[in-house]
Amino acid sequence: MEYRFARFLKSLGAASLAAATLAAPLLLASPPAPAHDFIIVASTTSTEQSGLFKHLLPEVKKATGIEVRVVAVGTGQALDMGRRGDADVVFVHDLPAEEKFLAEGFGVRRYPVMYNDFVIVGPKSDPADAKGNDVIAALRRIASAGAPFASRADKSGTHAAELRYWTMAGIEPKGAWYRETGSGMGPTLNTASGMDAYALADRGTWLSFRNRGDLVVLVEGDTKLFNQYGVMLVNPARHPHVKKESGQKFIDWLVSPAGQSAIAAYKIEGEQLFFPDYRPGT
Amino acid sequence: MASPALFPLEARGLGVVLGGHAALERVDFALDGRARVAVLGANGAGKSVLLRALHGLVPPTSGEVLWAGSPARPREQAMVFQRPVMLRRSALANVEYALSVNGIARARLRVRAWEAIDRVGLAHLADRPARVLSGGEQQRLALARAWSLRPRVIFLDEPTTSLDPSAAAEVERVIDEIHAAGTAIVFTTHQLGLARRVADEILFLHEGRLTEHTPVEAFFTAPRSAEAVRFLKGELPWSTASPDS
């Protein structure tokens, strides 16, 4: 009878509602502690977007049993996370900022881990004739030609490096040709691709970037373009809740022969992105 | 323990002003609770307002409503509206709801609700969603709901006005039964036939004033006021005052 069916639906509805109402608080209640331990690592968007972590983290888990949770933000933001105690480890690429972090007492010790390099990408037609292996000369030529240049302008390690190169070139980048996107590597490359502009990018993000348009690598190989990464444990003296054992284990693995060779093994289209360079005692 | 006396139900100098207009003015009467009382009058005479004032839904602007001399509003009363409002649940559940908000224990809800539904002849529709019932059925359901609370008095506002003749007849039967079972009845209506058949006493309102309070036959055969005469002749359908709220 129709109304019996209606009543059945009603009780079914009531039961589902009850189940859902029970489920919601369960989702909010503390879950059972994960069988493995996890740490929060604040790192940079360029590192994340290069795909390095996707490659490394399963090996970390296998070797140490630790689940590494990476929050990828700009270098400045990553270090701020460390200062607030919202991360256990910071893994960034801006030596001056890292040393400041240490000096302020927020980090325990800095370990150099690896470097990758920056490249300058630009339109195939290269209107400013920037091509070559001298980044400073290239930037001077871009500025004097007034060719469009897309900058991240987001307090990131890449942005800090870019500003250092401009300073070395003796140029203060200003004007309609200098576009500050205030965003990560990917969006900045998207913008550069859309505008046929030059941009400074880390090779990792560039290699995994799929929306290149007319952009190609124009400047590479200058030693100034090497981009050093450092890893630091957030100081448990400042933030007692920091998971110092697991954090240190992660760092130890990164600088171990196993970790260093895992870093070297990461390739995109046959090209190695990151070059491990930890030397004990540094 | 004898239940406290509710009657006489008195209006003393009762006045109600609604929207700047005097819907009721200096109304005085006393009801003993045994007679069935019909409130008659043209549209806008104040019948519905009077019922609502007696039931306690509308506070008096002047004067008072007294139950056995006390202004306190008793709980043992119920009202059935011209268009009863039903909840979106089954007919039975609507009655159960009224019972549960009035403190009837959960174990007793179903039994008492069934009793009430059965007495108005709606047992076969108990599980039907109340809102799909016909007008007459909903009116009877409203009566069942009110009656299930075992009130000492039920107010009915135009109980059969919106109904077709057969539905009206059924509702009339239920009203008779309710009274026979000992509940006082006070109702308003346009339908003079209903008033004549069902009522013992008539309260006749004209433009917010109580013009007559007489036994039913006396009212219909020998009305005392000029307004009542014109009303019975059908010459007073609309009041010059604004309509009942």
Place this chain on the structure above:
Amino acid sequence: MHDILSSFGIALRLIAGGNAELWRIVALSLEVSLASAMLACAVGLPLGGLVAVCAFPGRRAMIVALNALLGLPSVVVGLVVYLLLSRAGPLGNLGILFTPKAIILAQALLVLPIVAALARQFVEDAWREYREQLTSLGVSARRAVPTLLWDLRLSLLTVVLAGFGRAASEVGAVMIVGGNIDGVTRVMTTAIALETTKGDLPLALALGMILLTVVLALNAAAYAIREWSARHHG
């Protein structure tokens, strides 16, 4: 154009192929959005109902505030929740920053004003119809709230769905408080944002299509339920 079309093709293949990462992201999204919608409704529906029927000092200010909160920028909510949950903040010891719980909290705060404001509107309109009858039956204004909410359940279903839809489409606040951690707090919207910035359109498109489908399906179901109920329940 060819780019978009080929992306669509790859997207469809990803969906059909049962890509594990894809469906993990979808499952997490649905879970957190459902939880936050339920949380927001558990608080917002009664709140809206009470504001609708009860007279209390400051009621009108409350209504204005609720309506104003409808325009609350989500990144502001994200920022505030982040500051609350950060270790440097008052609730830091809960340790829920960068976990799904933080997302649920932020989304619930975003959805709450929507649910409360809409519920208030519905209940206020219904109260006008029900007030006399309920008062006559001896129901106080406060007691009437759950009755009205239940009676309006079909209309409120659209409110719940609106809340869920709002939760499921949130990006900014989720990014801030969740951290978009791969496998932990990466939901459909933040994954779409990430893949788009990486220029990986097929995955982003696939996720977008699924998200749209989910929301469409829920709304279609709600519509069907309302139609069926109107026919059978009046």
